[in-house]
Amino acid sequence: MTVHVEERDDRVIATLDRPEKRNAIDQDMIDALHALCAALEERPRTLILTGSGGVFAAGADIAQLRDRTAADARRGINAMAFIRIRELPMPVIAAIDGYALGGGAELAYAADIRIATPSLAIGNPETGLGIMAAAGATWRLPEIVGEARASDLLLTGRTLDADEALRWGLVSAVHPADRLLPEAHAIADRIGANDALATQHTKRALRTPRAQHPAIEFELQAELFDSPEKHRRMTAFLERRAARTRQHDERTTR
Structure with a gap:
């Protein structure tokens, strides 16, 4: 199981769970995210997205990416899953600990609200691997942080730490690791109190x-x-x- 799902009456907590690969996003995880979206489209609830082992997602699975072809690129394998997450009826909260790189960052960008821990490292190093960030970063990141900062991040491939991500507005708050999920649940509680x-x-x-x-x-x-x-x-x-x-x-x- 690459995504552990805990269901409650008013929310769902989905934990990316490939700790041996630092939660790298592979096809199985994409399939699991589609199944999760199908459930939340049928019965809308707030979604909390997080990762296991002190990592959100260190990127897409490079071993799989290396073997993908132009036809795979045109299918938008990761992008279509992240679009579906973005379009869920109820809010999506990304609780980000540690690495959120490449596809992991783009998954976080698809959330409505992002909070993080001091160990956050977020960015898009795709150009260093001979590809581009093509699962939402080129249009979502400018909407979040502005065109100049998005260009800085995407064209250099550099990584932001928690302080800079907070200053940029890429995350709305930074909490100690042991408070990350409780704070995500507090946000979900506030959402749940509303209509x-x-x-x-x-x-x-x-x-x-x-x-x-x-x-x-x-x-x-x-x-x-x-x-x-x-x-x-x-x-x-x-x-x-x-x-x-x-x-x-x-x-x-x-």
């Missing part, structure tokens, strides 16, 4: 091309405005506020 449909619509709007805004928000918001959950949550909010106001007034009149 699932509102969360899904927000993610969809975030991923919609600029030319389709603001029309996409109007349509998605219209659906939410008619939902019973919107009425229930807003009624509960108003009732809590009224209760706090009464408590405040009672204290001030004593």
